[in-house]
Amino acid sequence: MRSEIMNVLIVDDDRFVVTALEKKMNWNALGIKKIFTANNIRQAKKLLEKEKVDLLISDIEMPQGSGLELLSWIRLEGYDLQAIFLTNFADFNYAQKAIELQSFEYYLKPIEFDKLELIVKKAIMKLKASQSIDDAVKMMNYRQQNKETLQKQFWYTYLRDTNFSKRENLLELLEMNQVNYSLEDRFIPFYIALFPYRVKDYQELQMSIQPDADIENSLIELLKISFNNRFADIEFLAQYGRNEYEYLACFKLNQGMDSIEGSLYFNHFIMTINNLLNCDIQCFLGNNALLEELPQATQELEEKKENIVDFRNKLFIVENLIKNDNKYAEPPLYLLEHYLESEDKLSFANKCYQYTVELLNQNALDLEILNRLRQDLTQIIYAYLKRKEILANKLFQGKMADLLLSQSLRSIDDFLCYIDYLVEVSISYSKFADSKESVVTTLQNYIDQNYEENLSRNELAKVVYLSPDYIARIFKKETGISLVNYIIRKRVEIAKDLLKNTDLPIHLISSKVGYENYSYFTKLFKKETNYTPVEYRRNITS
Template sequence: MRMNLLLVDDEEYVIESIKKNVKWSNTGIKEIYTSSTMQQAQDIMKMLPIDVIVSDIVMQEGSGFDFMTWVRQEQYEVQVIFLTSYAEFDYAKRAISLDSVDYLLKPIDFLKLTKALQLAVNKANQAKQLEAYKDESFHWKQNRSLLLESFWNELLNGKLVAENLLDEVQKRHLKYNGDERFLVAYLQLYDRNLKKEWDEKIIYFVLGNVLREMLVEYNIQLEAMALIKKQSYAIICKFIDVSNIDRKSNGVFDALAKWITKILKLDIWCGVGDWGDLNTVQESLTYIKRMRENSLSVWNRILYVTDYKLPEFAYQNPYQSVWEEMLRREQKQKLIDSMKIYLKELERNEMITRDILNKFRLDVLQMIYSWLDKQEIKAHLLFSTKESEKYYQNSLEGVMGAEQFAGYLIARAIEYKKYVNKTESVTEQLKQYIDKNYQQEIRRDELAELVYLNTDYMSRIFKKEAGVSISNYLLSKRVEEAKKLLSQSELPINSVSIYVGYSNFSYFTKMFRENTGYSPLEYRRKYKIETGAKE
């Protein structure tokens, strides 16, 4: 029986080190959950079945001993392993009193930790075996649950294309006959305070449990939940008594919204469809997603398909010319603040749709790219990072994402332009690259990509600051390195040629003579520090 583990440590690198260095396949651990504070660890214990805990002792917001004292008081059946940087007798004594499996010192010996985990899992298994029982009905229930989960995940993620879903139901031996009535909801969670995200597995488990409890009083059961994308879920409810559907029962989602904002402290967007048969589920979810794209400024209240009308907004941006002037003057914060005011105004009027955000993003991109082009900076290279891509994708999720995207582009563009204006910065960066890679073939366009500049503009900057062209600087670097090798090493001359970047020996000899007045052999004979070189 595989176990769930909770890692508790306020130093993230310790958690990551444990996750990376323990050979988990040898421990019997199935799922790993993490927490950086005692409060979050307590919340996880309340929500999830945890079998083994690995906890640091000294933490800023409640010690590991405080946490485990609470765990024992709440009578959770778990095995614990303590970690600490302090080899103190009182700590060891306290760990024993809290019935710990082991007490390990940092830096962590991962072999010892693995053995301690194996022991903890064995003890947890023994405790479970005393209470566990299994019978045929239990197994059938579990198998049916897996079949249902697979069916709904495929349906909601668009992987089932059967014209009549009842055919697919029969193939999977599911007990649907076509008379059932289902309701689909789409829930998206968002942390506008930008705190640490909840573990996806925790959220999935908790939401399912809370919904099941809330739906009981409405004579509704939670049939399935599917993760559509990060922090976004499709929820399928089934009415138990089809002959007596109460369409106001959708109100359970208002209660869910209040619970999420109060307990999880997250913002939500939630759209709820109408009751329909199995064949209407995909269509209903598609419509709700469209509703989501046209109501990105609506948070923490439930939108019902039965009451909703798709808005029709025309995108009008009266500030574009003002923004372009602010950018020309490099008024970074003033420009960012102006864009925020504009977006907040749209949000107050509930005019934020995906189409409007897309047009806003296009305005920002065109403005920034055009301005950078005038500075002879290659915008497509400057914004080719993973960080840029993340901001780009999030820019259509809501006002916060759009603000962050615009702010990132503006700051990056203006700061890099200032960097380029300090020509010695660009020149020094290019010199360092050439000095490190002079043995390889170096092209001008490759160097231009390195500093995100047009090739000719980069060459002009370099020559102005360094006093020589890039090609002459590279040539000079190779000659100097060749002189060192000829005078201070026993390398054959043809090897020296290859080492400094010239595969053509004749060309190397010609180049070396033109720049030193000697052939490589003459230079070695005249300046060799130690005799005995063999040609």
């Protein structure tokens, strides 16, 4: 904000003019606090870069650059000041250029100080008027920004703090945050759950929303597009709930509207999200309520939303939901076991889909039922892997498995995706495990590349997700040599090469091939070669 007291910069190559202006003008009466002077453009620019100047009085014709050039630079740099030009010549081109550069006045010398004072007064009045407009705009912007901040703060506090359930406390909160709501206004809570990921070939997660995206503002804008000032106005939206991509919004109902009438707009919002964000979504519409009833309506929405199990891209209206006392009935487990043993992935997936949809159509599917169904299907798959001596708990590790498991109860789509993933990986790995040659080759390659590491049977079993006994058995059967002896032979081969081609001390060679115990290494080396490492090196170099 500009101070009431202002500063002036006088620029003229004639020192007598500068001194006269400095001494003979009644600057204090004009409200000018500081008077800066310069004899050329270069000095003027330096002053402007470090001092606040409100008014420029400058000669036009100067040897080292004209006053018009100075004002052109001032406008380019964005300095906010008024300019008065002094000149000895009544040149139309000068006047035209001065006007283009938004100078306040063009004054012909010789200077009559009383007339110049009047011009300066007018310039200062224009400065103050301009600043008043700027201040008003800034104040309006500040109030608007502050209003949005206070409104958001109101909603955060009101929906999360039960202390404001009493009417007098609510009125106090409204006044404190300067929020202009009436107790007669009606609102609707609205819950948004986004699904911004897809699984490609059971190996790659594809995100449709970037981690640094401003999702809240995007949702607000898309809601405005969908509603277009009809039915209701969005008042609040923020991340809400346990999941990163879940949001709570509150709408202020337009007069004469109710939540059922708004379902068309919410369905349009779902399609907008699908098309513009390339993202799946579920929406949950609460009951409309007076402002003081809204926290309870929001809590009811959250509780009912938590127990809803259905497909993605649907709108759920709370007042239409009926709570049933569901009892769990197992799916045909024997048939699903048969499909797994037959490696019939498609039939397994179809049966899971059919059974889940049947429960949904009977209104017999809720979160607890889906969880028990997941447990039964997972148990079938894990039992199948155990019979194959595959380590299921090691097989299903990593970002993909963790995410799909964590999301598997959010929707039927996510549930079926997780089960399909388990079946796909299980059958694919079962084929790998049945190909004993592939397992043995994998183990040999791993040992050849990691001979210096801890290569116990348990550690090697983790590499191929198979039981230690199983890998030991098939390795001996396929190669004619035990796993332990293969590792020893590999390490001794490397040690022989190092003894022959390097001058490394034997204790370092022992460590490099995986034996920290030098004595034990010497014992194994002699058993394989009939020589100690020292004897071997001596014989090959003599």
